[in-house]
Amino acid sequence: MSQVKQQASRYQPLEPALADRVLEGVGLGEIRDKVRAGERLSREDGLLLFETPHLSAVGYLAQQVRQRLHGDKAYFNYNLHINYTNVCQYSCKFCAFAAKEGEDRAYTMDGAAVEAKMREYADQAITEVHMVAGIHPNRGYEYYLEVLRAAKRARPEVHVKAFTMVEIEHMLKISGKTEDEVFADLREAGLGSCPGGGAEVLVDRVHKAVFREKMGPQAWLDTARKVQEHGFKMNATMLYGHIERSSERVDHLIKLRELQDDCGNFMAFIPLAFWPYHTDLANFGHETTGWMDLRSIAVSRLMLDNFPTIKAYWIMLTPASAQTALAFGANDLDGTVSEEKITHDAGTTAPQHLPKDHLVELIRAAGYQPVQRSSTYEELELLSS
């Protein structure tokens, strides 16, 4: 932990007249004016922000918005991941986690195993468990309720953030129940909110090329609408750094922004950096660069004017880049995590776990005030800067 301890230097915005001249000089004067006025950015603005070589100017603009919304605060939570099965009926090209039944690396946790895993962490003050997994072809609707109930049995006070839109759509299909009944079952079993995975890139070309068997863009959006209309809060993600184009990233962000206008129950947006190892894109892909990571954070902050939080997920960004992202528009580092498998199977160099003290030090060293939050962004503990 000591290597992150250093003199904190607070975010210092450029002197406005100087910033004006720089932004004008690099062709971002019009976007600057819109950002200052709180005006919505257009598709063309988004494209320019992804294409301009002046990344620091994009970061500066994103920081104006981040500071306006959150001041000096940077959030994290105390959580645990449980990926309860890697058996999956789909074969998405970007995924190294999924296995087929009978493979040596295939595993499936039943309710008792989930409960036991939660109890292993009994001495830790976790407030959230994040549960996502493969779509097991031979487990029925009751299995999803069983893993939920098991987590709650072990730790009733812990918020369960579980099931991406892919699992929710699957449950709606296989349950033989109405939409209202399924959401009532999930609520009764203890579902707190939904994570943002499975969206990948909400564009048909990318869907066909890399995850064609799984739900497509419109189905993801329709399911997210259902979740929100049934009163659940959720997150949204974008998996970037593989075959997608800048224009497709912008389209993805605009689709999310429109849905948020309609429903308003998205809490956070999380750009997910693609890790290529052991995936079907391993030969094509390479790790994302720091440049791409910071730009994705910054452009998301600028385009998603109706999302309160932009999360820098350190498991995918690495702790160093996630910390830097706090000065490029991000206001949240996710949490302590532990036991994450999806990104580690794909070769992330990030550790499995960061202790709370380490997250706090990362935030402090970047000049921000650490705030431990709940899953739904209530402030639980304000630590000193």
Ligand code: V47
């Ligand atoms: O849905 C799969 C992505 C997602 C790879 O909502 C990959 O708070 C990188 O959604 N390289 C799961 N990414 C993770 C996720 C998430 C994480 C943290 C917080 C939240 C939240 C959500 O990971 C999957 C998929 O989009 N993914 N394979 C890969 N090789």
